[in-house]
Structures are given as C-alpha cells and as structure tokens.
C-alpha cells in the first residue's frame with residue numbers, strides 16, 4: 252500500500268515550517284496478513300479474484316484452527332490482520348475471531364462489500380472494536396450495480412457507510428479502476444466526503460495489458476496517470492487544510508516515483524527529502540511485509556498470488572512457511588534488490604518501487620521477473636528502455652481485485 256496522504260502531510264508540514272518533519276516509523280517484525288476467512292459471498296462480482304459464489308465451500312479453517320494460527324501470527328510479530336472473504340460477515344464466528352484479534356492486540360480491519368451492514372450490524376462491528384472497515388465501491392450507482400450484478404447494491408453499501416459512521420467506526424471506500432469505471436472516479440472522490448468516509452483506497456487493476464511498448468500512447472497508462480494526478484491533488488488539498496482524510500493506493504508501486512515527479516514539478520525544494528522517505532518505504536512488499544492466507548489455510552505471497560501455494564497452515568505454522576526461501580518465488584520476492592529484468596533492472600527508481608507487482612509479469616510472460624507491464628511511467632522517466640513482450644502471450648489479460 253502506498254500512503255499518499257502520509258507523504259503529502261509531511262510535505263505540507265515541510266512547506267509550512269521550512270524543514271522536513273522528523274518521522275519515527277514503527278518497525279514491524281512480521282507482515283500484515285490479509286486473511287480470506289470465507290469464500291462464500293452474497294454477491295458474484297465480475298472481477299472477484301476469489302471467484303466466490305453464494306454457497307458454502309468445503310474444508311475452510313475451523314474456529315479453533317483460526318485461533319491457533321492467530322497465536323502463531325502474534326508470536327511472529329504480525330501487527331495487523333485484514334479480515335476479508337468472500338464476504339467475511341457471512342462467517343458465523345466472525346465476531347469471535349474479531350474478539351480474539353482484539354484480545355491479542357492486532358490492528359484489525361474488515362474488508363466487506365457492505366451490503367449486509369444495517370444499523371444493528373454496524374453496532375456489532377463497533378462493539379467488536381474493528382479499527383477500520385473498508386467498503387468496496389466500483390463507481391456510482393449504475394456502474395457499481397452492474398459490476399456487482401445486483402440492483403440496489405450501491406444503495407446498501409452507501410447506507411452501510413452511514414450506519415458505521417454513526418457509531419464511530421472509521422470507514423473508507425475501496426475502488427479498483429478499470430476502463431469501465433474510470434469516469435466515475437471524480438464523483439466518487441466527492442462522494443467520499445459527502446458520506447463521511449475518511450479514507451479512499453485506490454486500487455490499480457492488477458492486469459497484464461495489451462503490450463509493453465509505447466507506454467506514452469497507451470490509453471490505460473494515460474488514464475492511470477490522470478487518476479493519480481487527481482488523487483495527488485485531492486490528497487494535497489486535504490494535507491494543506493489539516494484534514495486527516497487518507498488517500499492511499501495499491502497494486503502499482505510506480506505510484507512512489509510518480510509522486511516524486513509530482514513533487515519535482517510542484518515543490519522541487521523537497522524532492523531529495525521525499526526520495527529518502529520513499530526509499531525507506533521500499534515499494535512492493537509482496538512476500539515480505541504483506542501476506543495472504545486463503546479460506547482453506549493456504550499461504551500466498553499476497554492476495555494476487557492464489558495460483559502460487561506456499562503451503563498450508565494445517566501442515567506447518569505460518570511463521571515457518573513465511574520464512575522458507577526454498578520456494579524460488581519467495582526467495583526472489585524477499586531479495587533486495589529483487590532479480591527483476593528488462594527496464595525494471597535498469598530503472599533509476601528501483602530502490603523506491605522494488606520492481607512493482609510481479610504477478611502481472613508472471614501472468615503475461617510466464618516469467619515473474621520480467622519488467623512490470625503495468626508500470627505507467629515512460630522510458631525516459633525511468634531511464635531504461637522497454638523490452639518487447641514475448642509474442643505468444645502478448646494478448647493474455649487478467650483482471651483481479653480485492654473483495
């Protein structure tokens with residue numbers, strides 16, 4: 252995750268005081284774990300990476316198994332759990348899991364489609380002590396209901412935001428941009444304020460695109476650049492106003508270098524200081540500081556890697572699986588620098604971006620270390636030339652996103 256607002260708040264403070272603020276980051280020992288506790292969902296969204304449906308799935312972790320894994324995660328230094336699905340609110344023991352998470356001192360987030368949250372459910376969520384609830388919105392009403400394949404889904408999710416806000420739960424919008432909903436982004440950013448949400452999570456489509464050359468003419472890359480400019484502008488306005496509204500992005504770590512370019516253009520005095528901060532952030536964290544456990548207990552480098560199984564928590568503790576670099580992909584993901592190739596290897600921003608989201612390269616070319624085809628920076632901006640894609644897989648495309 253790229254915390255746009257965090258860096259723009261620091262920039263605003265630097266502008267106001269004349270010096271970059273001292274920042275003390277808490278060093279986490281273990282990764283943030285995104286945990287798909289259940290695959291069942293009351294919706295069947297077009298873009299769901301879990302391919303969920305409204306029926307039970309056999310073999311999911313029992314409550315006692317979940318508790319045992321939580322104990323291991325705590326001992327391993329995992330700071331945060333993001334409870335997801337499917338639709339996590341369909342898991343009958345979700346609130347027992349949340350209570351245990353709170354007892355163990357995890358920062359606990361809930362990732363939900365929001366359609367099951369009425370006023371009583373919002374009260375339960377508040378009493379359970381969730382630190383944050385993220386609700387997915389794919390666009391305005393017509394777009395969202397089409398994506399979610401349910402008339403009224405938008406209104407229900409919007410109502411959920413209101414119910415949660417009324418009982419003091421921090422709530423944010425989660426939005427994944429595609430060619431089909433990019434036009435709704437400005438209105439969604441306005442809606443965030445109207446409905447009292449305080450966080451906007453912009454997820455890039457984790458796709459493998461049409462080609463790997465001519466980035467400057469690629470419509471999707473141009474749309475991404477425009478969207479990021481818009482997010483930066485909103486986050487900058489909020490930072491200057493002293494607002495605590497958060498704008499964050501995910502699934503494209505080129506956002507870091509792109510913010511650096513934005514700073515060079517608007518606040519050149521602080522470019523070097525920001526570069527140091529971004530190098531300290533370190534870019535893509537899959538297989539390092541972000542982990543995923545699926546509903547059956549299988550561990551993956553992150554949620555986009557469900558096709559790569561690192562092992563089951565039923566067979567070995569998560570802590571052992573996560574530290575095992577006998578898996579070639581995990582060895583590469585944990586390496587610093589990663590063994591990336593092509594223009595990522597020659598990129599002047601590699602120390603910031605860490606080679607971006609490797610699953611796109613793997614899906615498009617079969618080679619997880621090929622340069623990221625989803626990078627929207629031009630060759631002249633990264634200081635390295637693009638490599639033509641292997642022709643046989645040039646047309647392959649995946650579209651996956653969070654619940």
Ligand code: SF4
Nearest residue numbers: 595598604606607626
């Ligand atoms: S070229 Fe590669 S390393 Fe450089 S910013 Fe793009 S994705 Fe990141």
